[in-house]
Amino acid sequence: MTEAQVIRRVVKPVVWVAGLTPLAWQVWAFLTGHLEAEPVKGMEHFTGRTALVILFITLAVTPLRRVTRRNSLIKLRRLIGLFAFFYALVHFSIFLVFDLELSFGDLAMEVVKRPYITVGFAVLLMLTTLAVTSPQFMVRKLGKRWQKLHRLIYFAAAGGVVHFLWAQKKDIRLPLVYAAVLLVLLGVRLFPARRALPRPITSSQ
Amino acid sequence: MLINRPPDIKSSEITDETLYWSRREWLASVGLGVVGSLALPKWLRAEQQQLKPDSWEIITSYNNFYEFGTGKDDPKANAHTLRPKPWSIAVEGDVKKPATYSFDDLFKGMKPEERIYRHRCVEAWSFVAPWLGYPLRDVIKRLEPGTKAKYVEFVTLLDPVQMPGQRRGVLDWPYVEGLRMDEAMHPLTLLTVGIYGKPLPNQNGAPVRLTVPWKYGFKSGKSIVKIRFVEKQPMNTWQLAAPTEYGFYANVNPNVDHPRWSQAKERPLGQLFKKPTLMFNGYGDQVASLYAGMDLRINF
Numbered sequence: 055m056t057e058a059q060v061i062r063r064v065v066k067p068v069v070w071v072a073g074l075t076p077l078a079w080q081v082w083a084f085l086t087g088h089l090e091a092e093p094v095k096g097m098e099h100f101t102g103r104t105a106l107v108i109l110f111i112t113l114a115v116t117p118l119r120r121v122t123r124r125n126s127l128i129k130l131r132r133l134i135g136l137f138a139f140f141y142a143l144v145h146f147s148i149f150l151v152f153d154l155e156l157s158f159g160d161l162a163m164e165v166v167k168r169p170y171i172t173v174g175f176a177v178l179l180m181l182t183t184l185a186v187t188s189p190q191f192m193v194r195k196l197g198k199r200w201q202k203l204h205r206l207i208y209f210a211a212a213g214g215v216v217h218f219l220w221a222q223k224k225d226i227r228l229p230l231v232y233a234a235v236l237l238v239l240l241g242v243r244l245f246p247a248r249r250a251l252p253r254p255i256t257s258s259q
Numbered sequence: 260m261l262i263n264r265p266p267d268i269k270s271s272e273i274t275d276e277t278l279y280w281s282r283r284e285w286l287a288s289v290g291l292g293v294v295g296s297l298a299l300p301k302w303l304r305a306e307q308q309q310l311k312p313d314s315w316e317i318i319t320s321y322n323n324f325y326e327f328g329t330g331k332d333d334p335k336a337n338a339h340t341l342r343p344k345p346w347s348i349a350v351e352g353d354v355k356k357p358a359t360y361s362f363d364d365l366f367k368g369m370k371p372e373e374r375i376y377r378h379r380c381v382e383a384w385s386f387v388a389p390w391l392g393y394p395l396r397d398v399i400k401r402l403e404p405g406t407k408a409k410y411v412e413f414v415t416l417l418d419p420v421q422m423p424g425q426r427r428g429v430l431d432w433p434y435v436e437g438l439r440m441d442e443a444m445h446p447l448t449l450l451t452v453g454i455y456g457k458p459l460p461n462q463n464g465a466p467v468r469l470t471v472p473w474k475y476g477f478k479s480g481k482s483i484v485k486i487r488f489v490e491k492q493p494m495n496t497w498q499l500a501a502p503t504e505y506g507f508y509a510n511v512n513p514n515v516d517h518p519r520w521s522q523a524k525e526r527p528l529g530q531l532f533k534k535p536t537l538m539f540n541g542y543g544d545q546v547a548s549l550y551a552g553m554d555l556r557i558n559f
Contacts, residue, residue: 090321090331090332091317091320091321091331091384091528091529092321092331092384092526092528093529093530093531094526094531095384095526152531152532152533153533155532155533164521167516168519168520169519170519220519221519223382224325224329224429224430224500224501225325225329225429
């Protein structure tokens with residue numbers, strides 16, 4: 055198999071399975087009563103952290119490409135990024151259904167009144183924009199602007215960490231770990247690649 | 260959309276019987292015949308009959324007790340290092356009988372009462388517990404505070420060996436709470452020593468904790484080692500940690516939000532949807548008069 059074939063036939067299916075595993079675990083825990091005594095809070099925290107971790111993995115693709123010199127890794131980036139969006143959407147949906155009971159009036163009020171929800175909602179809108187503009191034809195349509203637009207991921211990731219940090223009552227150790235990971239992922243981008251890589255062709259095939 | 264989980268009612272109904280018997284054994288072992296709930300005022304008895312206590316499992320496995328870690332399941336996992344026996348409580352300040360009392364001496368000759376109360380955490384979750392405790396007013400009366408005793412301060416155990424969470428400075432240790440004298444003397448306020456007729460498990464604040472059912476849970480300090488009668492309003496630990504978010508009074512109030520979240524609703528533990536939070540946690544008829552004329556937005 056060529057490298058492209060390996061990616062398509064082996065790596066991508068693995069990414070799909072890995073990406074759906076957290077969801078499967080939550081659904082199982084929900085159905086069998088294995089969630090904590092505050093099940094909704096448990097699901098919100100779990101899906102939120104999962105979204106952030108996957109967002110970090112998305113951000114790790116480019117540095118990893120440089121280190122491994124395997125340019126083909128880029129073909130995984132869109133799929134991974136879409137999983138991050140998916141978990142952010144599930145996270146938000148749980149909040150909307152179980153905390154706000156589908157009241158969009160309450161949602162508007164929360165977004166306006168509570169800074170950490172304002173930030174979280176902004177992140178969701180950014181990730182939605184990125185997801186909507188991720189298909190091939192959008193990439194082609196937007197041309198050079200696509201690259202610029204997709205720098206939104208940096209702001210989404212930073213906003214996600216702020217949202218996480220801000221939601222804590224007192225113990226901020228875990229969000230600080232996330233912040234540190236994000237700083238590393240953003241920091242490595244400040245160092246240009248030793249040898250210029252060909253501009254990533256964002257097509258998946 | 261919503262898949263029903265097996266109802267939680269059954270397990271608690273099954274455990275009721277064993278709890279009933281263990282309660283009787285324990286009460287017998289400490290030389291007590293009857294739980295003195297007959298002395299309760301009528302409204303409280305009626306109220307108690309309406310409330311259905313949550314299961315032992317719920318009440319004892321989801322706790323905020325940072326002395327054993329900041330996770331909700333940390334106290335149950337880590338509190339085995341606490342040694343609630345023997346235990347002594349120092350009584351200080353403007354009081355006729357300052358001394359260090361043993362646990363048994365402090366409550367000598369008194370009968371604990373079972374009180375089924377709502378418990379509302381400032382984090383917007385709640386449960387109903389059948390506490391077993393001594394009305395704080397009865398203890399205070401015996402200690403005979405003086406005229407300068409305007410407030411009662413409760414200091415809880417400081418011992419990083421027994422309480423490993425204290426090795427971190429996540430809060431200023433020891434945990435301190437306080438009540439105004441009229442709040443402390445209110446018939447609802449308890450020095451709690453048990454749940455479901457059994458001694459308090461360590462994670463719930465063994466061997467003695469406060470229960471102030473119309474206030475957010477953090478007012479109810481756990482594992483108390485010192486009671487001080489003071490003239491000035493004490494600084495409680497959470498107020499010290501975040502003065503804009505936690506005040507001295509901390510009365511349950513659906514109309515005054517926490518700066519970062521709403522207090523209008525609460526989620527009963529184990530349930531998916533929230534229910535409206537009641538003013539003073541449902542004890543307004545009994546306690547609202549304590550705060551007549553006070554702006555509860557300022558005195559949050």
